[in-house]
Amino acid sequence: MAAQGLDVGTEPVRATPKIRLERVSKRFPLPRGGELRVLERLDLVVEEGALLSIVGPSGCGKSTLLNMLAGLEPASEGRILVGGKEVGPGRGTVRVGYVFQQPRLLSWRTLRGNVLLPLEEMGLSRAEREARADRYLALVGLQEFAHYYPLQVSGGMQQRVAIARALAVEPEVLLADEPFSALDEITARRLREEFVRIWQTTGQTVLFVTHSIREAVFLSTRVVVVTPRPARIYLDVPVPIPHPRAYEDDRLFALEREITREFLRMEETVAPHAGIP
């Protein structure tokens, strides 16, 4: 397959920034006083068209970061800009597509109905909505299953629908929160390859949260490692290997080893302190 991909991974500096985090902090008050510091003065620029993975220990606030980008949670400090617009509750929103760890489909709607759900809120004509839903279902290879219900298809297919739903809103950014971690490895591999193909065809900017370094290295144009709570950026590595990639690529293995080594060193040096008294 010819890779006519947007080869942005190699030259991130010149591409236009799509997401910009400026000294973003997030704290949650604790019920017994004190506060939980989740993010600590995070600075990050994600260039347009990038597939950026965020890797960190579990519970380090990766999902919180995605929720903030989706405008569901306010930042305690700092600014979040997506496509030049500030986001956050009460500050404005941009359209995001969100793929969760679980498919989170409405089981009483058909696969097509699930893709249509967010489109029904966007003021599109019926014909346009349906054309879009069908287009994105076809993109994930499910056009023939459009009229099935979620519980009638496999977990992998359900997750494809979730991806189609997120893409169909034609979002500014696509947020993915460990979307393949609940699937068996074979299905996950196939979906990762497909995800790369879809990303290349759509040119979406993707923010991909995962705890798997291998997955991050295989997928991304850039891997960011964050520390345990409060999360700060520990490592920021480009992955200058053109897509589509092979799982067995030695360069990927080398990079995975390197990042893993750094990751372990980080866990030794950065004592996890969450601000709990």
Place this chain on the structure above:
Amino acid sequence: MGWRSGAVRLVGIAGMLMVWAGAASLLPDTILPGPSPVLQTIWRNLHQPETFYHIAVTVRRVLVGMGLALVAGTVVGVVMGISRVGEWVLDTWVLVGLTIPAVVYGIVCILWFGLQDLAAFVAIGVSAFPAIAINMWQGVKAIDLSLVHMGKAFRLSRRALVLKVVIPQTVPYLLAAVRYALGISWKIATVVELIGLSSGVGYMLHYWYGLFSMRQVLAWTLTFTGVLVLFEFVVLKPMDWWVTRWRPRVST
């Protein structure tokens, strides 16, 4: 459904009839008449327009009372499910309401509203209401919040979130509540008719009880049971099938 389930059902009914006939052969007719005299009585009753009048009266009372209970129970149940204050204020009363014997509601309503339909409507509504409220309360509490989160992430309006994500999740509970309410309502209806009204199936049961006719008592009971079973198959089952058509069937 299909022919097999139908055949199994028929075998079940035939078995019941045989047990009944066996027991009836050992007992005098005044204690337990057999299936055939009772069925003959039903057949004869069905040729009298009066029978349909009494059935219609009771059906109307059941449906109106149940409707009241469904509306009130759903509102209270949903409030209890989504508001903690609502739960604190209401849960004791719902539980108290559930504990009070339905006959008490029947007596009180007849004393308050007199010997008329209104007494039946209110008594049925009040009796069936707590069970529905509890069902809907549980239904709202069982809502999958991760789906609500999904809806918010995709910028669904509040209205769309309630109509398209929250309400559909409570439908199975609502349906269970309807079934339950129907069972309760019909029992209360007969009690109220028996105590204080001069029409309906409960009144007819009382009448034949007074004449000591076991055959007619059974005939009327079976007739109305038939009406309820019909309702189940003609209304509830298709509705059930329609709202859960997305669920893969467990058995074949």
